[in-house]
Each structure stands twice: as structure tokens, then as C-alpha cells.
Amino acid sequence: xxxxxxxxxxxxxxxxxxxxxxxxxxxxxxxxxxxxxxxxxxxxxxxxxxxxxxxxxxxxxxxxxxxxxxxxxxxxxxxxxxxxxxxxxxxxxxxxxxxxxxxxxxxxxxxxxxxxxxxxxxxxxxxxxxxxxxxxxxxxxxxxxxxxxxxxxxxxxxxxxxxxxxxxxxxxxxxxxxxxxxxxxxxxxxxxxxxxxxxxxxxxxxxxxxxxxxxxxxxxxxx
Amino acid sequence: xxxxxxxxxxxxxxxxxxxxxxxxxxxxxxxxxxxxxxxxxxxxxxxxxxxxxxxxxxxxxxxxxxxxxxxxxxxxxxxxxxxxxxxxxxxxxxxxxxxxxxxxxxxxxxxxxxxxxxxxxxxxxxxxxxxxxxxxxxxxxxxxxxxxxxxxxxxxxxxxxxxxxxxxxxxxxxxxxxxxxxxxxxxxxxxxxxxxxxxxxxxxxxxxxxxxxxxxxxxxxxxxxxxxxxxxxxxxxxxxxxxxxxxxxxxxxxxxxxxxxxxxxxxxxxxxxxxxxxxxxxxxxxxxxxxxx
Ligand SMILES: Nc1ncnc2c1ncn2[C@@H]1O[C@H](COP(=O)(O)OP(=O)(O)OP(=O)(O)O)[C@@H](O)[C@H]1O
Ligand SMILES: [Mg+2]
Numbered sequence: 001x002x003x004x005x006x007x008x009x010x011x012x013x014x015x016x017x018x019x020x021x022x023x024x025x026x027x028x029x030x031x032x033x034x035x036x037x038x039x040x041x042x043x044x045x046x047x048x049x050x051x052x053x054x055x056x057x058x059x060x061x062x063x064x065x066x067x068x069x070x071x072x073x074x075x076x077x078x079x080x081x082x083x084x085x086x087x088x089x090x091x092x093x094x095x096x097x098x099x100x101x102x103x104x105x106x107x108x109x110x111x112x113x114x115x116x117x118x119x120x121x122x123x124x125x126x127x128x129x130x131x132x133x134x135x136x137x138x139x140x141x142x143x144x145x146x147x148x149x150x151x152x153x154x155x156x157x158x159x160x161x162x163x164x165x166x167x168x169x170x171x172x173x174x175x176x177x178x179x180x181x182x183x184x185x186x187x188x189x190x191x192x193x194x195x196x197x198x199x200x201x202x203x204x205x206x207x208x209x210x211x212x213x214x215x216x217x218x219x220x221x222x223x
Numbered sequence: 224x225x226x227x228x229x230x231x232x233x234x235x236x237x238x239x240x241x242x243x244x245x246x247x248x249x250x251x252x253x254x255x256x257x258x259x260x261x262x263x264x265x266x267x268x269x270x271x272x273x274x275x276x277x278x279x280x281x282x283x284x285x286x287x288x289x290x291x292x293x294x295x296x297x298x299x300x301x302x303x304x305x306x307x308x309x310x311x312x313x314x315x316x317x318x319x320x321x322x323x324x325x326x327x328x329x330x331x332x333x334x335x336x337x338x339x340x341x342x343x344x345x346x347x348x349x350x351x352x353x354x355x356x357x358x359x360x361x362x363x364x365x366x367x368x369x370x371x372x373x374x375x376x377x378x379x380x381x382x383x384x385x386x387x388x389x390x391x392x393x394x395x396x397x398x399x400x401x402x403x404x405x406x407x408x409x410x411x412x413x414x415x416x417x418x419x420x421x422x423x424x425x426x427x428x429x430x431x432x433x434x435x436x437x438x439x440x441x442x443x444x445x446x447x448x449x450x451x452x453x454x455x456x457x458x459x460x461x462x463x464x465x466x467x468x469x470x471x472x473x474x475x476x477x478x479x480x481x482x483x484x485x486x487x488x489x490x491x492x493x494x495x496x497x498x499x500x501x502x503x504x505x506x507x508x509x510x511x512x513x514x515x516x
Contacts (some may be wrong), residue, residue: 057430078435085432097424099238111227112433158429 007194008033014063023049025219036211037192040197045216048200051166090170094153096141103137109160117132118147130157146173165196232444235417244298246413250453253402255460258494259394266483278353280376288370305352308324314340410505418513442506450502454495
């Protein structure tokens with residue numbers, strides 16, 4: 001593998017400061033095409049912050065990030081949706097729309113991409129079946145358990161078949177069986193060519209995994 | 224246009240029923256008020272037009288004018304800019320006409336020893352000169368000619384009427400403008416409140432790749448639906464009021480004098496379209512502020 005040509009996501013000396021506090025400190029990192037990468041580290045290490053920089057949820061303080069050869073500093077507000085459509089994001093706090101049903105939350109992703117109603121129906125049903133939420137389609141997120149919400153969040157992240165999956169604690173609220181099912185889903189998507197980045201502090205998840213593991217601690221990359 | 228845009232717009236309207244109802248009522252009332260001014264001006268303008276059609280001046284001659292003077296005068300008047308015809312009415316003819324007009328009372332005139340009426344010209348104007356300003360100008364020009372006693376035009380009061388109408392027009396336009404701004408403000412405010420109630424949802428939609436256009440479209444639909452519906456309700460209200468009032472007129476004597484009618488189809492369509500446009504602009508203003516961040 002020729003590392004530089006195959007790097008899909010590249011970080012060069014990235015800093016993120018909140019006031020005087022360094023949430024990320026001089027991070028340089030290449031993530032390769034079709035890689036399954038774990039971002040490990042204790043609470044507050046900066047894992048979520050790093051993901052936020054990737055999906056332009058926050059602006060970095062210093063350094064450069066390239067995704068698919070596009071410099072994020074150059075992505076205007078108008079072109080941000082284009083970048084985000086390459087990404088499937090599982091947010092740590094799920095970010096489901098409380099006033100929309102499970103079905104509508106997942107379908108929204110395909111609606112923004114202008115898919116036909118028939119296609120959306122088929123695709124959403126199939127994804128909800130995969131995560132085991134097909135019979136809660138008409139429920140609203142506030143009426144779901146944390147684990148159920150997480151499953152919906154996963155479904156929404158994968159429904160658009162993105163090139164890159166950014167998963168922030170994707171199994172944090174799940175029982176062992178559900179967690180395994182979700183994990184298998186991510187492995188499946190990886191096998192179909194996607195690049196997967198999983199941020200987690202769950203050691204058992206990492207010890208079972210086969211992908212590369214990088215460690216964050218207090219905003220610094222340590223391994 | 225995708226169905227779910229409409230679904231979202233309808234959802235927004237239903238979720239904020241009270242707010243949208245108040246907005247709808249405001250738009251309807253504004254349209255009703257502004258269009259009733261338009262209806263009033265339309266009818267008075269038409270009325271003025273028909274009155275002006277018959278506009279003419281009567282030019283009374285001094286008794287000392289002889290036949291040659293009369294020929295000169297006829298020639299001079301007819302050559303004035305804007306005059307289409309100057310017809311001579313001899314005092315004999317005028318008296319005969321008067322007798323006919325008086326009908327049964329004509330016997331009152333039998334006792335006259337001499338004809339008290341002067342010779343006169345009836346001056347008609349070319350269509351493009353049938354305005355108050357023109358007839359005023361022409362009467363002055365004619366009065367300046369020799370052997371003229373005086374010039375009369377019965378429609379003198381039209382001038383006064385026109386200036387009253389003009390005041391009304393000014394007030395009407397000012398009020399129309401005021402209502403327009405108020406409506407715009409209210410629509411913009413409604414959209415803003417809905418936007419705030421959807422703030423979280425919009426942020427999430429952005430995160431999953433929604434474009435601004437995707438987010439905005441339902442709001443535009445909502446604004447234009449409110450505007451259009453308000454326009455239709457306002458027009459319907461105006462029609463009902465018009466119907467009621469014209470019915471009253473028909474029962475009274477003034478029916479022939481005041482042949483009032485409703486706004487043309489084009490104007491009705493214009494009001495509904497204008498009101499939709501206001502809905503659109505209201506949205507535009509709010510969205511521009513909101514989506515800047
Ligand atoms: N908006 C913010 N303002 C100020 N500080 C912030 C903000 N967001 C994150 N931080 C700080 O940055 C640090 C890293 O936070 P981050 O959420 O990235 O941690 P994490 O590794 O995801 O932790 P966890 O495993 O608990 O999710 C924390 O100390 C946090 O307090
Ligand atoms: Mg986190």
C-alpha cells in the first residue's frame with residue numbers, strides 16, 4: 001500500500017482550542033481508504049472533538065485537514081452539505097429529531113439527496129430491519145430507550161451508503177447482543193468498501209477488533 | 224417539487240395553528256382593506272371618465288356681435304388646439320330648445336316680449352383633451368377672444384371632485400403601503416418563530432447533509448400558502464361586502480347614476496399574487512437572517 005496516495009483523511013498538525021484549553025494538540029494522522037480504525041482514549045481525551053472537526057461541526061484552530069483531497073478550510077458553507085453526504089455519522093448523543101418518527105428520521109437522509117419515495121421506502125425498511133427497529137418505525141425518539149435510539153442513529157448513518165462512517169461510541173448504550181449486531185453491521189459496511197472510524201473508550205470492543213487502533217490522551221496522539 | 228416539502232409545510236402550519244391563524248387573519252384584513260381602496264378608485268375613475276366624456280363648454284356672445292364676428296369667432300375657436308367642433312346655437316334655437324325641455328311649463332315663456340337668451344357656441348373637445356385641465360385652459364383662451372361674454376362648462380365641479388379623490392388616493396396609497404409593511408413584518412415574524420421552534424431540527428438536518436435550499440423550501444411554501452390563502456379570503460370578503468352594498472344601491476334611485484362594478488379578474492389575480500409575493504418576501508427576510516450563521 002502506498003500510504004500517501006491511499007490516505008482518504010489526512011490531518012496535519014491539527015490543534016483545537018476551547019479558550020485557552022487544548023482539546024486537541026498537534027495531531028497528525030493518515031486514515032486510509034477502506035480502513036477500519038479505532039480511536040481509543042479515556043473520557044475527555046478529545047475523540048468526539050476530532051470527529052467534529054472532520055464533519056465541520058467545529059472549525060479547527062490550527063493545522064490542515066484533507067478529506068478525499070479536499071482541504072476542509074476551503075469548503076464554503078454552501079458546499080458543506082456535499083462533504084457531509086460523503087459521511088455517515090453516528091453521534092455520541094444520537095441527534096435524532098424528536099418530533100419526527102423513527103422512519104422519518106432515517107428517511108430524511110435520503111430525502112435530502114433527492115431520492116424517490118419508493119426507493120426511500122425500500123431502503124429505510126431494509127436498514128431498520130437490519131438494526132432490529134422495523135416494528136418501531138412509527139415511534140418518536142423520546143419514547144425509545146437509549147439503546148433503541150442508538151440503533152436508529154446507526155440506521156440513519158448507514159442508510160445513505162456513505163464512503164466514510166464516523167461512529168462516536170456506537171455501542172455505548174447497547175447490551176452485549178445488540179452491540180455485537182451493530183458491530184457486525186459496521187464490519188459489513190466496511191467489507192463493502194467504506195472507511196470506518198470508531199471512537200470509543202470501551203476496551204473490550206477494541207481488544208476484539210482487528211483494525212488499527214490509535215490512542216488519544218489529553219488531546220495528544222500517543223500511539 | 225417533492226411531496227414531503229408540502230407535508231412539512233402543512234405540518235408547520237398545523238403545529239403552530241394559533242400563530243398561523245392570526246397571521247392569516249392579518250393578511251386577509253390587509254388585502255381586504257387595500258383592495259377596497261382599489262375598488263373605490265376604480266369605480267370613481269370610471270365615473271369620472273363617463274362624466275368627462277360629455278365635457279363641453281358653452282360660449283356666450285355679447286349682444287353686439289354681428290354675423291361677421293360670429294364667423295371669425297367660429298373660425299378662431301375651431302382652430303384652438305384640442306377643440307373638435309364649435310357649433311353655433313342662435314338665441315332663437317336656444318329658446319326653442321328651452322321650450323322643449325320645459326315641456327308643460329313652456330307656457331311660462333309665452334309671455335316674454337323679447338328673447339332673453341344670448342347667442343352661443345357649443346364647444347366640444349377632442350377625446351385626448353377631455354380633461355379638467357384642458358377645458359380650463361381652453362375656456363381662458365376663448366374668453367380672451369373679442370365679443371365673448373362668458374364661458375361656462377357645467378362640469379366645473381368635476382375639478383373639485385377630482386381633487387377630493389386625489390386626496391383620498393393619497394391617503395389610500397399611504398395606508399396601503401402601511402398595511403403592506405405591517406403584513407410583511409407579521410409574515411416574517413411568523414416564519415421566524417417557526418424557525419426558532421425548529422432550530423434543533425434544522426441543525427440536525429444540516430449535519431446529515433441537507434442543503435439550505437432543502438431546509439428553506441417548506442418555509443417558502445408556508446409563506447406563499449399563507450399569502451395566497453389570505454389573498455383569496457380577503458378578495459372573498461371584499462366581494463361579499465361589495466355584493467351587499469351594490470344590492471342597496473340597486474334598490475335606490477342612484478342605480479343608473481352609479482353603475483358600480485367589482486374588480487376585474489386580472490386585478491383579483493393580481494391581489495392574490497401580490498399577497499403571495501408578500502408571503503415569499505417575508506420568508507426571504509427571516510430565512511436570510513436565520514441561515515446566515
Ligand atoms: N464546546 C466546548 N467548549 C469547551 N470545552 C469543550 C467543548 N467541547 C469539548 N470540550 C472539552 O474538550 C475535551 C475533549 O472533549 P471530547 O468530547 O472530545 O472528549 P471525548 O474523548 O469524546 O470524551 P468521551 O469519551 O467522554 O466522549 C473535554 O475536556 C471537553 O470538556
Ligand atoms: Mg465523546
